[in-house]
Amino acid sequence: MKLAVVVQRYGADLNGGAELHARYVAEHLARHVEIEVLTTCATDYISWHNEFNPGVEEVNGVQVRRFPVSRERNVKDFGRRSAQVFEHKHSIAAELAWLRSEGPTSPKLISHLRRHGQTYDYCVFFSFRYYHAYHGIRLMGPRAILVPTAERDPALGLRIFRDSFRTVRTLMYNSFEERALIQAVSDNSDVPGVVVGIGSEIQTAPEPERFRQTTGIGGPVLIYIGRIDKNKGCNELFDYFQRYARLSPELTLVVIGKAIMPIPDHPQIRHLGFVTDQQKFDALAAAELLVMPSYYESLSMVTLEAWALSRPVLVNGRCDVLCGQSIRSNAGLHYNNYEEFAETLHAILSNRTLRITLGWNGRAYFNEHYSWPVIEQKYLDVLDRLKHENAVSRKQRQPLPSWLSRRRADLPPSRAIVDQLPTGPALLDDPSGAAQPTAGIS
Numbered sequence: 147m148k149l150a151v152v153v154q155r156y157g158a159d160l161n162g163g164a165e166l167h168a169r170y171v172a173e174h175l176a177r178h179v180e181i182e183v184l185t186t187c188a189t190d191y192i193s194w195h196n197e198f199n200p201g202v203e204e205v206n207g208v209q210v211r212r213f214p215v216s217r218e219r220n221v222k223d224f225g226r227r228s229a230q231v232f233e234h235k236h237s238i239a240a241e242l243a244w245l246r247s248e249g250p251t252s253p254k255l256i257s258h259l260r261r262h263g264q265t266y267d268y269c270v271f272f273s274f275r276y277y278h279a280y281h282g283i284r285l286m287g288p289r290a291i292l293v294p295t296a297e298r299d300p301a302l303g304l305r306i307f308r309d310s311f312r313t314v315r316t317l318m319y320n321s322f323e324e325r326a327l328i329q330a331v332s333d334n335s336d337v338p339g340v341v342v343g344i345g346s347e348i349q350t351a352p353e354p355e356r357f358r359q360t361t362g363i364g365g366p367v368l369i370y371i372g373r374i375d376k377n378k379g380c381n382e383l384f385d386y387f388q389r390y391a392r393l394s395p396e397l398t399l400v401v402i403g404k405a406i407m408p409i410p411d412h413p414q415i416r417h418l419g420f421v422t423d424q425q426k427f428d429a430l431a432a433a434e435l436l437v438m439p440s441y442y443e444s445l446s447m448v449t450l451e452a453w454a455l456s457r458p459v460l461v462n463g464r465c466d467v468l469c470g471q472s473i474r475s476n477a478g479l480h481y482n483n484y485e486e487f488a489e490t491l492h493a494i495l496s497n498r499t500l501r502i503t504l505g506w507n508g509r510a511y512f513n514e515h516y517s518w519p520v521i522e523q524k525y526l527d528v529l530d531r532l533k534h535e536n537a538v539s540r541k542q543r544q545p546l547p548s549w550l551s552r553r554r555a556d557l558p559p560s561r562a563i564v565d566q567l568p569t570g571p572a573l574l575d576d577p578s579g580a581a582q583p584t585a586g587i588s
Contacts, residue, residue, distance in 0.1 A: 150270065151269075153165060155186065170344060174518055175526075182211060184213070184278075186212060187213065200214050219249045259282050259286060269289055275296075288315055293320075294311070294444070295445075298466065299564070300560045300561040301560065303564040312333070318524075318528070319340065322572035327466075348455070354428060355432075357432040367432055368491070369400045369402070370383060370436070372402075382439055383439040399416070400429060402417075402420075405417065430452055431457075435452075435501070436460070456506060459479075461480045467571075476511075477505070
């Protein structure tokens with residue numbers, strides 16, 4: 147069997163969520179089937195500037211075929227088009243223009259699929275919202291598998307993506323919350339889908355003392371790992387932590403990742419910037435707990451890594467995915483305001499038994515659902531099922547409207563669509579194991 151993994155960026159040194167997800171899946175499935183990655187020459191997700199040469203190379207034993215991006219992103223144009231389709235009534239043509247403006251626009255990648263798509267048994271598309279996935283799914287239909295990596299984002303409400311969710315052969319969801327969200331917006335509950343998620347490459351023997359010796363941090367540690375961005379809830383985290391720090395002068399907040407917002411100059415906040423995997427796992431092992439303040443996630447890999455190291459997590463309760471994962475695993479607590487942040491943080495820090503129990507629960511949950519043998523088997527089971535099915539789309543792709551209809555501004559703002567979707571964690575209350583959204587929770 148031959149698979150194409152189709153993703154917007156790809157490389158051994160790229161740490162973006164969906165891109166790292168795609169690389170991990172490609173490298174692990176390459177042990178079982180023939181894999182070729184189809185991607186662009188870009189590395190930067192803001193400009194989509196071509197950095198790699200087009201053509202074929204090998205990355206960690208996997209063949210990678212790169213195609214040039216036809217134009218870099220114009221940030222002002224993309225911002226204007228985003229405001230148009232997210233906030234105002236608009237047309238299908240406006241959504242398609244937004245898609246081109248978002249990038250990475252690579253007609254040569256799509257042309258390759260048009261000419262050679264039949265040489266792949268299936269194409270696994272990562273991230274629903276990009277040019278390659280939208281146009282690739284329209285071409286590949288019965289051979290298309292989608293890993294949507296969707297969040298509660300205005301892009302989810304765009305009309306052009308409904309067919310993507312409804313016409314693929316199957317979907318590989320990151321979480322029960324993501325599945326509930328996509329089914330609500332696209333009415334695709336009759337399309338097969340499996341909640342798979344992603345494994346992680348865990349260092350076998352992290353050394354917390356090495357972290358403490360290197361950094362000089364001796365007291366209890368609260369750690370955040372990820373992009374330091376207000377869109378990830380970091381503004382709120384810094385505010386809450388500085389208020390809590392007055393009551394706990396021995397606690398240090400360690401932040402790891404690229405900063406695209408100012409970090410407060412505070413004696414109990416340490417920014418370590420970009421670190422190696424070894425340094426990251428040493429830091430996680432040294433921490434009492436991980437904090438995840440993000441409002442929107444499709445799946446948090448660092449949360450899974452914390453659980454793999456038996457560390458509890460404290461998550462933003464307004465993030466459906468993080469809240470649901472913490473409830474299902476019984477391996478973390480969640481907060482919705484400062485008072486809850488302070489009380490839950492204090493409970494974990496002051497109660498060693500609670501801290502250890504949450505950590506053990508997290509390790510057991512990771513081993514049962516997110517270790518790589520489990521993830522690989524879920525993919526292989528899906529591929530085996532598809533091999534024995536008739537190769538037809540579940541629903542026929544709808545043709546685009548006529549030239550005139552395509553320009554009729556009769557679509558509602560996509561943000562309004564997303565705002566109407568059910569919120570809250572998806573609870574496992576169905577005997578079959580299907581998760582049911584807790585509609586109306588806000």
